[in-house]
Amino acid sequence: MILGTNELASRFEGVFGVAPDGVWQAPGRVNLIGEHTDYNEGFVLPFAIDRTARVAVRLRPDSTLRMLSTFGNQGLTTADTGALDRSTARGWTKYPLGVIWALQQRGLPIPGLDLLLDSDVPRGAGLASSHAIQCAVISALNTLTAAGLRVEDMVLATQRAENEFVGAPTGIMDQSASLRATPGHAVFLDCRDQSVRLVPFDAEGAGLVLLVIDTRVSHSHAEGGYGSRRESCELGAEVLGVKALRDVGMEDLEEASGLLDAETFRRVRHVVTENDRVLRTVGLLEAAGPEAIGPLLDASHASMRDDFEISCAELDLAVDAARSGGAIGARMTGGGFGGSAIALAPAGAEPQVRAAVERAFAQAGYAAPDIFSVRPAAGAMRLA
Template identity: 75%
Template structure:
């Protein structure tokens, strides 16, 4: 089964009532409920999560929804509202990491991970709808997983706490999907709160909600989807993670979280040039997250622009996960009035964010679109996002 088409090309997501009606038409019964989980934007803190460091994402007002009904057998039937793909069916007793294709690997991975934990999962019918843009670095896959695990946690009576659901979805990503991701995306989706960013310590999963009300500060958060596809399951992400693990080992640290900015001079003498630059990004990015939290708490969103800029330069030059389209989006945004901009997400494509005065929003949009056209790049999709609530049942 192929991946679901990009929902950003569809005009307006269906309402809960429409999704319920579609479920009944396709599966011949009403769903037991509808659950949703948001995508996320990472404000700052990239590739620090699997290094047991700090991240500062926020849940966004674009979500994946799943309508689910429990079956009386061991069959799982999955369908997406997008495209004419029909119903994909498999059996609970034959889930294998290599067997799932396209978007179906995300709900199936969650089922697999819960089964690993000894939780009995019934057969089920599931209809997916999502308006989280695919491939933009906004964590469309984790939104699906978090919606599914929220549904299954309730339907099975498993009683998992948010921290446990985070780890289960990480296991699904790592062991079933084959993507060596950390816990940031799931934590934002499951634990987000309207008007706040989620300050997450990836070592102990502790969370602090930090006020991030850009609108009240006269700002908007623009997302510039470059339409350059990326995949966390490819070699680029894995090689960066391997470099970080090597750097920590050679420095005698449990994780790069334990290396301070002041220790980088010592690190430079112990590491090869590439590994050092990878380490320097993670160490300085952790520090930038802490500074951002402090500034948001004391001075508000208008004070963090320089930190966003510095984060992008570090990802471009030290971690080398940017691309020409992302660099152009960031440079033109800044030149056209944004107070700070950076690529966001795992890299190698996806989206940039630009924290922009509301009065300059259209100016930035127009300038970026013109610059992409003049460079011969595919037209970007530009939209605003706001901090939203985390995963929940909606019907």
């Protein structure tokens, strides 16, 4: 349960002995469809969820950083804005430290600060918990330092923090969703030019529910699987003579199969077909509503399982069990190698879907998954 704004501010004052300058929040996200297309300059369709990271922040007159969270046992962390060291950053503090470092790289002087973090975005679940922290922090610093950053600037700064400070080779989808989302809509993002179109996604109005199935298999973008997939995509683009796989069309796949080794071709085929699925999903949402997109969710999961090979046994079981329980479509979401699946189901079938997944996990001897519903929520904002 996330702390209320006043309670977080009160906790801050109890820890640091003075009231914060303000409280900001930024949401996690679910990616409805469009996986591993962002760093290939393609299309994605995420939405912000009603799970958020909140930070109470106060600027200091010196260069000292003091950071504490309401969860875990890391305790109070101290650092100096003039001597940030990515090699010694640990745990969740990598994310605010990375944001401060990235802003410094833009030539912005960042003073010391006190920060208290609270979050109910599940960590390691593929719901962008790290980006929620980064987006809350950069929103706070943009306001408190009067930096005047546009949302596009904040997207790129948090990406640089993630890539170069944290060491995770991610694209711009997660922070774009967290910073630019609105309630009741998915964010149709062109990752080449950052252009955005908000697409209505009212599952509840269509008599549907979107369930997140957290397999509790933790993943990390800073580990090798994510990076190796990105390298395969870059190799494919180089061999095919294009700037990015965004420039390869469905009609080019037959020729590509003769130019690429089998594994690289499978990686390329996933990205190309996933871009096509994003575009078709947007079209269906605008023309027919969310009840029409189930088969595209299923096809996306099959592509991630077979071509991109980023699923795992628990994710596959979650998807299959949800479908057998009555979901109209299901897929893993996020970077893969663990994390969460999503299932779009008739509201009346929610109990059966939950029961089917829980039963399947118990029979397989897996830890019980955490299953909860989400709805499209607002992006980052100041609360106090």
